[in-house]
Amino acid sequence: MPLDHRRLRGPEESQPPALWAAAAAEDEEDGEGAGAVPRDPCALRPLFARAGLLSQAQGSAYVELGSGTKVLCAAWGPREAAEPGPGRLLCEFRRAPFAGRGARSRPGAAAEREAEREAAAALREALEPAVRLGRYPRARLAVSALLLQDGGSALAAAVSAAALALADAGVEMYDLAVGCALCRPAAPAAAWMLQPAEPEERRAAARLTLALLPALNQVSAVLGGGRGGPPEDWAQALRLGLDGCHRQYPVLRQSLLRAAQRRDAAAAAAATSA
């Protein structure tokens, strides 16, 4: 978003009032949490995916998770690049300024750009094994993901949306990359939970994001950190995540199929009316 230098943009430093209300709110939240039914750690939240919604981009996809995460992704097919060599995949990840629950992040802030660059690098790691870059020598493929609302598991949703957008753009791929996130709360022998919501992710002691190519059963990205414990715990988390990816795969395939059917119907209607 371009900055308008003629306007007074307000104070340089601003803080959300929620920071000072944190003490009172935390007690309320904990009280509610203890009384509420603990959620099933292996339950997958409802996933809504739709491909082919932007008319300007060659391929696009929108993924929404039950916890409120909304990601919109657009992809552009091969464009001529000056550098020789195999094709390159350029990924971009942007967060809307109002996406997070905490303070509004200023759009040009350095910390914001760092986080976006890191997420873009992770996105590229996850998608490169899936795309047949050898078929596009001297070409550039661009993918741009926009996070509209962060309700937890944002990177995982972005991976799925980006893979869908690339497939929708007609780029040759080995398989769709499906993303899944897990987290583990701070309690001593807590179990790993699939697709955490934002409050769970914030309070987690360890987080893990995976991307899988389900048909080939190959893991294309692993990104995790925190107090996980011995390798057996992480192995168990990985297995749970892989299972979650396999279960989400049919939904993504269906959305791609529907988008192709819609496009065919629209083309047929345009042909008959012309």
Place this chain on the structure above:
Amino acid sequence: MAAVVLSEAEKLYIVHGVQEDLRVDGRGCEDYRCAEVETDVVSNTSGSARVKLGETDILVGIKAEMGTPKLEKPDEGYLEFFVDCSSNSPELEGRGGEELGTDIANTLYRVFSCENSVDLKSLCINPKEHCWVLYVDVLLLECGGNIFDAISIAVKAALFNTRIPKVRVLEDEEGTKEIELSDDPYDCIRLNIDEVPCVVTLSKIGYRHVVDATLQEEACSLASLLISVTSKGAITSMKKVGKGSLDPESIFEMMETGQRVGKSLHIALQKILDEEENLGTSRPKVGFLG
């Protein structure tokens, strides 16, 4: 990363050798190259260390400065990482080096994101007002493959060597606070590095994985897994790098190997650091001339 160009025949030679647990320089798949670690090489820092792992040369300097704590964690200090790779090779000057530098810095932030890696509460002077900020500056002097491992070893050695001066906060009757530095230059706090993790990079070559890959071996490997392990064998972060994909079974095997190798790495490093500590001022300093 500085890339090395290999012919197909050379790559095949390396891959076939690794299948038989024989690498080009005669090591096994889980052996490290000969490493040299030296602390206190730069005198203007609070702590410094230099690590030479085969051809890879890393210099880490830590400066402790006073700053304000972060809003979300008012009673803790924090670490800031900065990585500079421009002296490495001409292709890494300017933008290329900056990208690699931020990539390494982000990995370091992730590795140290676990709360109990470094005791941050001991870095607090006055909650909400003053705390110690440790600026960790990493210089990549030469890249000879496996830079993440070397950097994490150097950071751990530099943290062990860090001496933070003791400060006292005096409060007047009006409530204004004054910071007083103690007069004795040797009166300082040392950090406890028992929980500081080390990164082990496992590169997948063919059907097996190797530890501490050289530049040539990295050119043959399509995917690597970076695991950070503490001395007790707990894994604090995982990241896959590279253009290829990994089989889930390989990931499980790599985690097991990483934990085993990481534990022995910690034991060896702690032995060297303790030896240096015991020699004290009578230690012969090698520096950059040795």
